Structures are given as structure tokens and as C-alpha cells.
Amino acid sequence: MxxxxxxxxxxxxxxxxxxxxxxxxxxxxxxxxxxxxxxxxxxxxxxxxxxxxxxxxxxxxxxxxxxxxxxxxxxxxxxxxxxxxxxxxxxxxxxxxxxxxxxxxxxxxxxxxxxxxxCSFTFETPLQQAGIEVRHIAQDRNVPMYLTNRDCRPAGRLHGKMVVSMRPIPADRVAEAAMISGRTPAVHGAPVHIGAPEGLGIADLQKPDFGDAVEIRAGEVPVFWACGVTPQAALMASxxxxxxxxxxxxxxxxxxxxxxxxx
Amino acid sequence: MxxxxxxxxxxxxxxxxxxxxxxxxxxxxxxxxxxxxxxxxxxxxxxxxxxxxxxxxxxxxxxxxxxxxxxxxxxxxxxxxxxxxxxxxxxxxxxxxxxxxxxxxxxxxxxxxxxxxxCSFTFETPLQQAGIEVRHIAQDRNVPMYLTNRDCRPAGRLHGKMVVSMRPIPADRVAEAAMISGRTPAVHGAPVHIGAPEGLGIADLQKPDFGDAVEIRAGEVPVFWACGVTPQAALMASxxxxxxxxxxxxxxxxxxxxxxxxx
Structure with a gap:
């Protein structure tokens, strides 16, 4: 083995x-x-x-x-x-x-x-191995993704906003989820935003722009990772x-x- | 402050x-x-x-x-x-x-x-703060750099070998030097090779291809980091x-x- x-x-x-x-x-x-x-x-x-x-x-x-x-x-x-x-x-x-x-x-x-x-799916196995439930896997849904209000840095003819994926994490495991994902910067790495979805311009977590909504339970915090759907937002804008x-x-x-x- | x-x-x-x-x-x-x-x-x-x-x-x-x-x-x-x-x-x-x-x-x-x-100079301050001497700074010389026998992955018209920088590190601090530099992958990150310079095709550490030779003391191991002079090796080859x-x-x-x- x-x-x-x-x-x-x-x-x-x-x-x-x-x-x-x-x-x-x-x-x-x-x-x-x-x-x-x-x-x-x-x-x-x-x-x-x-x-x-x-x-x-x-x-x-x-x-x-x-x-x-x-x-x-x-x-x-x-x-x-x-x-x-x-x-x-x-x-x-x-x-x-x-x-x-x-x-x-x-x-x-x-x-x-x-x-x-x-893709952030790459660090979901380590999250699960640490005992952190990945809600959209548990609910057999697609991950929820949101178009944010954050501009990417433009390049030539391309511009657009950043897209994020979201996973609800129990408040006492958020730091660990940040550290586990942070170990793999090539697959988005640490979260870009934790809690306070309005700071990203997200009005309703139950209405993702891509993928499916997932349940967010009491005591859980929405954790946002930069998402590889961002290029598709650039296509739409550019x-x-x-x-x-x-x-x-x-x-x-x-x-x-x-x-x-x-x- | x-x-x-x-x-x-x-x-x-x-x-x-x-x-x-x-x-x-x-x-x-x-x-x-x-x-x-x-x-x-x-x-x-x-x-x-x-x-x-x-x-x-x-x-x-x-x-x-x-x-x-x-x-x-x-x-x-x-x-x-x-x-x-x-x-x-x-x-x-x-x-x-x-x-x-x-x-x-x-x-x-x-x-x-x-x-x-x-550039690997970026993680020299954290090495020094950890009490690891950076020899070429201590000796007021340029860092020694070597053209290796390792091919880079070509792209279009560009090809060439990898260049490495070398710092001699006491054997009992090598792991720590690897971990400290590994925390900054955007500035070359962890070493690519530790000890055994012949494995990189380096015949004589006292004859670097770029920069200056530095003293290597008893009990020290040569530690090699990928180096941003690699593009210059690609220029020469391509x-x-x-x-x-x-x-x-x-x-x-x-x-x-x-x-x-x-x-």
C-alpha cells in the first residue's frame, strides 16, 4: 500500500x-x-x-x-x-x-x-478526514456558488467579478477549515471571506448564482472560498x-x- | 507600530x-x-x-x-x-x-x-529570525547559484535547465529551514534538493555558475532552492x-x- x-x-x-x-x-x-x-x-x-x-x-x-x-x-x-x-x-x-x-x-x-x-473540491477530502462535514456532499447537491461585488484585477480585454463557493462550517471548526484549505494554495487555498456575506454583496445565501443552495444550521458560519467559476464571470463581462x-x-x-x- | x-x-x-x-x-x-x-x-x-x-x-x-x-x-x-x-x-x-x-x-x-x-532572498529574513545563519549574508557575498542537470518543462520556443541557489545549513536546522521557506511557495518555497549535489549534476560547490562561493562548514548540509535565474538559463538555451x-x-x-x- x-x-x-x-x-x-x-x-x-x-x-x-x-x-x-x-x-x-x-x-x-x-x-x-x-x-x-x-x-x-x-x-x-x-x-x-x-x-x-x-x-x-x-x-x-x-x-x-x-x-x-x-x-x-x-x-x-x-x-x-x-x-x-x-x-x-x-x-x-x-x-x-x-x-x-x-x-x-x-x-x-x-x-x-x-x-x-x-478547484476547491480538491481540499474537501482533507476537510472530511478532519471530521468537518461538507454540507453539499452530505446533501448530495452541487456546491453553492455566488457572484460577488469584488472586482478581479483586469488583464487586456478581460475583466469581471470574483465568484466564490460557500461551505457552512461550525463556528468552532472554522479556523481549522481555514488552515486545512490554506495548505493547498494551488487549489484556491484559504478562504477569502468568513461570515458577513453582505460584505461580498451576497443578499441571500439560499439563492446561489451557480449550483444549489444548502442548509445552514444554527451555530454554523458561511465560509467563502475563491472559485474557479470566476473565469465564466469574466466571459459574461468581457x-x-x-x-x-x-x-x-x-x-x-x-x-x-x-x-x-x-x- | x-x-x-x-x-x-x-x-x-x-x-x-x-x-x-x-x-x-x-x-x-x-x-x-x-x-x-x-x-x-x-x-x-x-x-x-x-x-x-x-x-x-x-x-x-x-x-x-x-x-x-x-x-x-x-x-x-x-x-x-x-x-x-x-x-x-x-x-x-x-x-x-x-x-x-x-x-x-x-x-x-x-x-x-x-x-x-x-526570489529566495525574500525568505532569508525569516531564516535569520529563526537563528539560522545565511552564510552569504554573513560573508557579505552574492548567493552561490548553480546550473543543474534538471530539464524544465518546455513551452513553445523556450526550454532550458533549472538553476538553484544554495545555502549551507547545520544538519539539525535543515528541516526547519525547509519548513520556514515552504511557507512562502510564491518565492520558490521549500528546497528542491537537500544534500547530494551530484544528484543535480553539481561537481564542485566551490565553483558556482553564478554569484560567489561560500564557506561550507563541518556538519553543514548544502540546501538547494529553485532559483529565479532559471529564465536566464532558458535565454541561453533558447x-x-x-x-x-x-x-x-x-x-x-x-x-x-x-x-x-x-x-
Missing amino acids: SGLPDPQAARAARLACRQGPARPTSGMAPGFTQCNMISLPRDWAWDFLLYAQRNPKPCPVLDVTDPGSHRTAMAPDADLRTDIPLYRIWRDGVLAKEVSDATAAWAEHPDLVTFLIG RPPFAITHAPGYMFITDIPETHWQV | SGLPDPQAARAARLACRQGPARPTSGMAPGFTQCNMISLPRDWAWDFLLYAQRNPKPCPVLDVTDPGSHRTAMAPDADLRTDIPLYRIWRDGVLAKEVSDATAAWAEHPDLVTFLIG RPPFAITHAPGYMFITDIPETHWQV
């Missing part, structure tokens, strides 16, 4: 994602890194990589493909066009449709550059002509053990 | 760097982040930013300027053309000359994109037509407290 999770579990999870039906990936293939995805025409790649560099909390870039490639070093046998459960196709900053197979959309632009971005992304909560599962990101 | 270092100290240090004489910046403006610098024509900027993303230990990018700009958000009153003590001008991958003022070189290419990259960099050990001093990078 190596102590590392079984790589076959990551491959099996990707196969399930490829074959459907589409479901959020939180809790799938525990121990493996999950990623947000955004594919943009080559002409927009510089602006996006710079946007990510300038906003590392919401946009930690873990891999970038060569133009036109649908392969990643993070899962050599995967096909980025099919192995995410649900994709979004964007035209001029508007969500045009959601598809479970992006092969046809990919073929429209032979020079797409694909960015894989860290309107590049074309993009493919994952659907929020429907992530790309890699072969990289989540322990790889611990500092 | 805020507990933060006095910002005036960073400005005064930059002014001293601007006016000369040129000296290595290790130990200057303690508590402030120091940076490596590389400026490349716009046409090479994508390849470089991707190279940095693929090699985050040696090339943690802390800021990127707009094309042609010599300003950085990390020190708003600074001029990147003059505020480094010693610059290197590169032509076709060959070091053409060293200058203390790069204004004329900058004017040759109006579209230069400048990258500021984390031969872009033009580049401006800092001279190894002669860094750009920013206004950002080094505690900013702690996770």
Missing part, C-alpha cells in the same frame, strides 16, 4: 463522466485533484493567462494545453472534449448551450488553448467571441493526488 | 540601487519582497508566461507589466529601467553586456513585456533575439512585505 489513492479510481470516474448521465463531481474519486476548465481561441490566450496570473486566488492555473490539443499532462489518457460531465458553450459572452460532449464545439475552433484551473467551459460543479478529474498541492 | 516594515526602507533601497554603486541586494531592505526580472519582446511573452506556469518552483510570476510599461503594481513609484543595481542585456541568447541603467536598451524595443519573479534581465543576485526591491506570501 503506497498511501496514494488508486489511479484506477480517477480513470473510472472520468469514464463515468464521459458516459453520463451528467452529475456534479464533488465527492467523486476522493483523493484526486479536480479542475475547472476554460478553452479560448489562441488570440485570447495571453489575456486569459495574464488574468489568471493577476488573480491567483480564484484562477490558479494548473495546466495549459498547446493550441488545438485536447490532452493534458495531468491525465494523459483523458480527452478534454468528452471527459467532463457537462460543458458550456459560450458565444459573445452569452451561454449558448450545455452539452455532455464538446467534440463538435471544439472542432469549430482548431486553435483553442485550454486552461485547467484548481464577451470574447467563443469559449468552452465546464458547467459549474461538473469538473475535470485528473490523475494527480490532491496531496501533490500541499505546501 | 504596525508590525510591518517601514515602506520608506524599500524606497530608500531602490534609490541606492538606482544611484549605485552596484552591489548584490541580499540583506537590503529586510522584510520586503525582492524579485528577479526578465523583459522580452511582446512576441515572446506568451511562451515565457507559459514556461513560468509550467515551472512554478523556479519561475513564480509575481507581476507582469503591460507591453512597453516600466511600471509595476508591486512598487508604484519605481522605474524598472533604472531601479535594479545591475542589468544584463541579451542578444540571441548571448549576454551582450551588463549595465546599471537599462533605459537605452529598453528604448530599443517599445513592446517589451516585463515579468517579476519571486536564444530569443533580445532580452533584458537583472544580473544574478542584483534584484528588484518591491514595496510588498515578505509576509504577504506566507500561506
Whole structure:
């Protein structure tokens, strides 16, 4: 026993994602890194990589493909066009449709550059191992995500607000949740905001902008982490002509053990 | 007293760097982040930013300027053309000359994109505060740096070996030095190699490829950190037509407290 999770579990999870039906990936293939995805025409790649560099909390870039490639070093046998459960196709900053197979959309632009971005699902296993319940997993829902009032630092033609994910945590475990997630800065790291949702411009926690609402119990505090859906907020605000992304909560599962990101 | 270092100290240090004489910046403006610098024509900027993303230990990018700009958000009153003590001008991958003022070189290419990259000098203050002597500071020398046999992951036209800096540490403090530096992954983080220099292809520690040799005492172990001179090794190997960099050990001093990078 190596102590590392079984790589076959990551491959099996990707196969399930490829074959459907589409479901959020939180809790799938525990121990493996999950990623947000955004594919943009080559002409927009510089602006996006710079946007990510300038906003590392919401946009930690873990891999970038060569133009036109649908392969990643993070899962050599995967096909980025099919192995995410649900994709979004964007035209001029508007969500045009959601598809479970992006092969046809990919073929429209032979020079797409694909960015894989860290996802907070990656530190949910350590939270659970510490005995901290992850509510949306316990309730078998997608994680709640909110568009905040915080501007990201712009880059070239890209600008937009930060998106956050939220997990309710008992008040006496919040510090531990902050420290556990803080050990993995490449997958969003420590929370950006704890409590006081109005400070982020969030009026009603029961009405997330993406994903599902979850129960918040007495004595629990909403804890907010920077979220890899932030690039989709930039698409809506900045309107590049074309993009493919994952659907929020429907992530790309890699072969990289989540322990790889611990500092 | 805020507990933060006095910002005036960073400005005064930059002014001293601007006016000369040129000296290595290790130990200057303690508590402030120091940076490596590389400026490349716009046409090479994508390849470089991707190279940095693929090699985050040696090339943690802390800021990127707009094309042609010599300003950085990390020190708003600074001029990147003059505020480094010693610059290197590169032509076709060959070091053409060293200058203390790069204004004329900058004017040759109006579209230069400048990258500021984390520097291990940033965690030397915490090492010293823990009572770990930083030998090259104690000996008033430049830090020793070595070209290793480790390939970086290539990106576009850029490829090259990793460069490391070395500090001799008493055997009973090595773990602590690893942990202290590991808390700041944005400025190279934990060591990449501890002891056994032959494993990096280093034949003689007393003959560094950059900087100065330092004394290694009985009971001390050479500890190697990924180094922001790695981009210069990529220049030599990949031969872009033009580049401006800092001279190894002669860094750009920013206004950002080094505690900013702690996770």
C-alpha cells in the first residue's frame, strides 16, 4: 500500500463522466485533484493567462494545453472534449448551450488553448478526514456558488467579478477549515471571506448564482472560498467571441493526488 | 507600530540601487519582497508566461507589466529601467553586456513585456529570525547559484535547465529551514534538493555558475532552492533575439512585505 489513492479510481470516474448521465463531481474519486476548465481561441490566450496570473486566488492555473490539443499532462489518457460531465458553450459572452460532449464545439475552433484551473473540491477530502462535514456532499447537491461585488484585477480585454463557493462550517471548526484549505494554495487555498456575506454583496445565501443552495444550521458560519467559476464571470463581462467551459460543479478529474498541492 | 516594515526602507533601497554603486541586494531592505526580472519582446511573452506556469518552483510570476510599461503594481513609484543595481542585456541568447541603467536598451524595443519573479532572498529574513545563519549574508557575498542537470518543462520556443541557489545549513536546522521557506511557495518555497549535489549534476560547490562561493562548514548540509535565474538559463538555451534581465543576485526591491506570501 503506497498511501496514494488508486489511479484506477480517477480513470473510472472520468469514464463515468464521459458516459453520463451528467452529475456534479464533488465527492467523486476522493483523493484526486479536480479542475475547472476554460478553452479560448489562441488570440485570447495571453489575456486569459495574464488574468489568471493577476488573480491567483480564484484562477490558479494548473495546466495549459498547446493550441488545438485536447490532452493534458495531468491525465494523459483523458480527452478534454468528452471527459467532463457537462460543458458550456459560450458565444459573445452569452451561454449558448450545455452539452455532455464538446467534440463538435471544439472542432469549430482548431486553435483553442485550454486552461485547467484548481478547484476547491480538491481540499474537501482533507476537510472530511478532519471530521468537518461538507454540507453539499452530505446533501448530495452541487456546491453553492455566488457572484460577488469584488472586482478581479483586469488583464487586456478581460475583466469581471470574483465568484466564490460557500461551505457552512461550525463556528468552532472554522479556523481549522481555514488552515486545512490554506495548505493547498494551488487549489484556491484559504478562504477569502468568513461570515458577513453582505460584505461580498451576497443578499441571500439560499439563492446561489451557480449550483444549489444548502442548509445552514444554527451555530454554523458561511465560509467563502475563491472559485474557479470566476473565469465564466469574466466571459459574461468581457464577451470574447467563443469559449468552452465546464458547467459549474461538473469538473475535470485528473490523475494527480490532491496531496501533490500541499505546501 | 504596525508590525510591518517601514515602506520608506524599500524606497530608500531602490534609490541606492538606482544611484549605485552596484552591489548584490541580499540583506537590503529586510522584510520586503525582492524579485528577479526578465523583459522580452511582446512576441515572446506568451511562451515565457507559459514556461513560468509550467515551472512554478523556479519561475513564480509575481507581476507582469503591460507591453512597453516600466511600471509595476508591486512598487508604484519605481522605474524598472533604472531601479535594479545591475542589468544584463541579451542578444540571441548571448549576454551582450551588463549595465546599471537599462533605459537605452529598453528604448530599443517599445513592446517589451516585463515579468517579476519571486526570489529566495525574500525568505532569508525569516531564516535569520529563526537563528539560522545565511552564510552569504554573513560573508557579505552574492548567493552561490548553480546550473543543474534538471530539464524544465518546455513551452513553445523556450526550454532550458533549472538553476538553484544554495545555502549551507547545520544538519539539525535543515528541516526547519525547509519548513520556514515552504511557507512562502510564491518565492520558490521549500528546497528542491537537500544534500547530494551530484544528484543535480553539481561537481564542485566551490565553483558556482553564478554569484560567489561560500564557506561550507563541518556538519553543514548544502540546501538547494529553485532559483529565479532559471529564465536566464532558458535565454541561453533558447536564444530569443533580445532580452533584458537583472544580473544574478542584483534584484528588484518591491514595496510588498515578505509576509504577504506566507500561506
